[in-house]
């Protein structure tokens with residue numbers, strides 16, 4: 001027996017198995033049970049959302065000799081033949097492959113004959129928008145006066161390309177992108193039944209990449225299962241998809257938050273050297289930033305390494321990297337727009353120490369020398385205390401006299417972290433190397449104008 005893809009094996013056989021299209025399924029079920037099936041349906045929606053599967057289930061339902069409610073039995077000779085693609089009365093035309101001229105001409109000649117086995121003749125035309133004008137006209141003639149025993153199901157990803165004369169003669173259903181929870185649930189079910197061993201996080205990643213298409217999701221699962229001999233690890237999946245672990249994205253953004261431009265650039269080069277497609281990486285990065293931004297608006301806290309990020313920063317980052325992603329399409333060296341975005345982001349998130357800082361405490365200016373020292377102190381503190389380093393980096397330092405350093409924070413949480421006794425002591429110890437007379441640290445909350 002030839003190898004069958006998971007998508008084929010787990011293709012919905014009944015209405016109840018169609019994932020994520022409740023509104024379509026309910027209407028079709030009602031039509032079947034009440035005997036009010038239309039003569040022409042238009043199934044619109046993104047690829048892999050179940051349009052042709054639904055068409056085949058409908059074909060089975062109207063021809064099944066042993067139907068239970070709206071559901072086909074899937075065992076009678078008609079059901080079996082339709083599932084196997086050998087039924088004489090169910091014709092599938094793929095307009096994308098040959099633009100359908102011959103098939104539609106043949107269809108026009110044969111459509112008037114009654115079905116071979118009773119019931120209905122069902123014509124399923126996939127990617128119907130690809131038909132030639134000639135084929136459209138032929139199809140239209142048939143749609144204008146469809147014989148009693150014929151049902152057309154026209155499926156398309158691009159309904160706007162269809163002539164209105166066709167659209168107006170069909171009952172239209174819009175298939176939607178399948179939601180992530182529904183995709184994950186279906187992936188879990190299929191994996192369990194196929195006996196796959198799957199590492200946590202795999203389904204989430206597949207669902208994210210598949211972007212609402214169940215066919216794509218199952219296709220990825222299939223490839224990953226083949227690669228790992230029925231054991232799917234996140235690492236294998238990342239190498240298969242050309243994606244990177246979420247941790248890499250977090251690290252990159254973390255570098256930007258801490259003003260570590262060099263480290264961020266190095267990370268980009270590592271990603272490129274690892275054979276990853278940089279455009280996929282850019283896409284993942286913008287997706288990641290977008291999720292962080294959504295979380296920020298929902299009041300969710302970001303991961304520890306990114307705790308210094310504010311909404312404004314996220315908007316800035318997302319804008320920069322979305323633009324980079326766009327520019328990469330035209331760039332001969334894909335890494336350059338990304339590198340530029342990294343450098344710009346680092347500058348915007350954390351102004352260079354040389355730049356004149358905003359005077360948070362009016363009247364107490366900061367000397368360039370103090371700025372230089374502060375950069376060294378900050379670097380040393382980060383080395384000794386990586387978790388709190390990014391918090392400290394968010395402070396605006398003002399040397400107030402020879403023995404007092406005022407750290408102004410815009411975020412209460414940042415202030416609390418740095419002001420914690422053990423952290424403050426560590427900072428003062430580092431400061432004492434530069435200021436032998438001793439330096440006391442005072443943490444305050446700054447209120448800039450225009451900010452809450």
Ligand SMILES: [Zn+2]
Pocket residue numbers: 063064065066067072073074075076077078079080
């Ligand atoms: Zn049946």
